[in-house]
Amino acid sequence: MEVTIDSNSGYCFGVEFAIQMAEDEMTDGNTLYCLGDIVHNDMEVKRLHDKGLRIITREDLSNVSDCKVLIRAHGEPPETYQTALENNIELIDASCPVVLKLQNRVKNAYDQMLEKDGQIVIYGQPGHAEIIGLTGQTGGKAIIILNDEDLEKIDFNRPVTLFSQTTKSTKGFYRIKGMIEERMQEASGQDLKTIAFNANDSICRQVSNREPQLQRFSKEQDVIVFVSSKKSSNGKALYSVCKSENERSYFIANEEELQPEWFEGAQSVGVCGATSTPMWLMENVASAIRNIGENCVASV
Incomplete structure (x- = not known):
């Protein structure tokens, strides 16, 4: 049985x-605070x-106060920086450049929409760290939508500017975009060219490009083992891509969740993961799968 990462x-x-x-700051054994889990993976959080x-x-x-606090890649709202200033906290800002750019775009769009009595709508996971940072750019006024029923929060008679959380599904974003366009046309009686709707595909291309890559990878393998924390939004989205291409796809957090029966009759197994999955964890899983394969051969 061939196992490929x-x-x-x-x-x-x-x-x-x-x-x-984070690791650079802790080189001398110093304690470093981090505002929320640095990554949506419990095993990596434990290692750090x-x-x-x-x-x-x-x-x-x-x-x-009087300490160092790391801002993770998801970014933070403006009030976090204000609190740090007031409490003499040194911020180690590891906000992803893609997220920071999106925060600026959301802030500028919000300022413009105030003049038009418009709405900022963000396709994303309510309560997600990145969404909290983005919403903070609008003073908490952004409308967060994830499911079809969330569309009821939007006033389709007013201008809408749409963005997306950087790690959401491209397919999901364009589906929501189409639904908003349709409802705004119905509400206004105008055609697509004249409605006050501006959609911005702000999904990270490093993330979105993984969808077609995973589609190809999943088709090439008899079995797919997807490794991710259950609380990773990106992990859930990418696993669904694997599952749509290969029914024998399994979602696990670590090698302890592997089931030998998954690999019966399999000649090839693919191990993959989310943008929050460390390579060392996928290597552990691959090694455990190889051991399962060797044990199955030995028992025949």
């Missing part, structure tokens, strides 16, 4: 950058905890 899986640039910054990284909440931030 997808070369395109693993950390995106933003996550890799944030983890490297053992090096001195301590996770705190936004509520905790108000109660610490």
Whole structure:
């Protein structure tokens, strides 16, 4: 049984950058606070905890002072920077450049929409760290939509500017975009060219490009093992891509969740993961699968 790790899986640039910054700060054994999980992967969080990284909440931030706090790749709203200034906190800002650029675009669009009585709509996961940072650019006024029923939050008689969380599905974004266009046309009685709707595909291309790559990879393997934390939004989206191409796709958090029966009759197994999945974890999973294959051969 041949086991292959997808070369395109693993950390995106933003996550890799944030983890490297954290490790650099902890080189001398110093404790470093991090505002929320540095990455949506419990095993990686534990590895960094053992090096001195301590996770705190936004509520905790108000109660610490004279220390260093890492801002992870997801970015933060303006009030976080204000709190840090007031409490003499040195921020180690590891915000992803793609996210920072999007925050600026959302802020500028919001300022413009105020003059038009318009609405900023963001396709994303409510409560997600990146969404909190983006919403902060609008003073909490952005409308967050994820499902069809969330469209009811929008006033289709007013101008709409649409953005997306950087790690959402491209297919999902364009589906939501089409639904908003249709409802705005119905509400106004105008055609597509004249409605006050501006859609911005702000999905990270490093993330969106993984969808076609995973489609190809999934088709090439008898079995797919997708490794990710269950709380990773990106992980859920990418796993659905694998599952749509290969029914024998399985979602696990680590090698302990592997089931030998998944690999019965398989000649090839592909291991892949989310942008928050460390390569060392996928290598552990691949090694465990190889052991399962060897044990099955030995027992025949």
